[in-house]
Amino acid sequence: MSQNDRRTRRRGEELINAIHAAVLEEVLEVGVGRLTMEGIGRRAATARTTLYRRWPDPIAVLLDALYHAHPVEEPTPGADDLRGDLIRSLQLMVKWTLSPAGRAVAAILTDPKGIEQVSDELVEQVFAQRGGTFTSTVLRHYAERGHFPASRITPVVADIGEALVVKRLLDGAPPTDADLADIVDQAILPAIGLADRLT
């Protein structure tokens, strides 16, 4: 069964990367509902037994791949640039939505069966483990430094940037950098009480 692995001698990280890439391609093609170890194994040219050694089921492979591919924005070290860091975190999101992982998440979230099967797991095992929504890490960083009260970072406020970016994508017009700056200036900064100071 592990003929393929022996033949190509892929080990450790290289093999895992190939499996992660395979499950993202597979979910885009067949959907969450029809994800199987066999399909993932075929695409990664690896044996099902190899997969079962590490993951209990195909959904676990998918969530592991999404976790590893999920970016977290970094506040610019030493800088005092909340507005710039918020814009950069949304730029990171836009870039991620165009990546295999981002397209896989979009496919899952727009598939009623996908939402039913892995929505909670996506939030708990991927997004929450990777800093929550895009902008959350930056918002917490600046709130901790006293730029605004941390109590302003409610679930709604932490979602504003992502929600407006997703809306633009669904409207068929991926946001430009100018659009992202408008989202920060006109929606996120006012929601944390900083509109008048910064615009």
Place this chain on the structure above:
Amino acid sequence: MSQNDRRTRRRGEELINAIHAAVLEEVLEVGVGRLTMEGIGRRAATARTTLYRRWPDPIAVLLDALYHAHPVEEPTPGADDLRGDLIRSLQLMVKWTLSPAGRAVAAILTDPKGIEQVSDELVEQVFAQRGGTFTSTVLRHYAERGHFPASRITPVVADIGEALVVKRLLDGAPPTDADLADIVDQAILPAIGLADRLT
């Protein structure tokens, strides 16, 4: 060809309603890319010639159906209740997303082919003709009455409510009335500069 129409003697509005219902069901089942006059006619039990008398192609039938089914929020007559009217406009949106027209729009916007084929037409011939985004009509109403400057109603600000509702729906948790109140209090009102006065 118009045997069916003669047999059931459906006329005028009744026939149009049946065709509107048929095209919404049909697009949910086959997608925008495979919408045909034949499919719509079969489902509405009416002749293709009857359809062509009124609409040039199946997309025109779809857009007409969506236009007629699209609700527009009404500011409460004589009331001075911006916050309440915003919450009610988002409640109207949530109700609409569960209707055949709302589910058809969701299917179109989450289908890459659907976005490509009718995204612009949806915005121009349906949403714009029906007051723009949910909350836009209420925002304009209160801006005209001097509650806040009309210049605050930018495309981003007019989109905040819809974007956050759509995000909740994609996250698999349709918003409750309390969630809608949080969206209004924590995101929309701050964006028009009214956070401190109203919360």
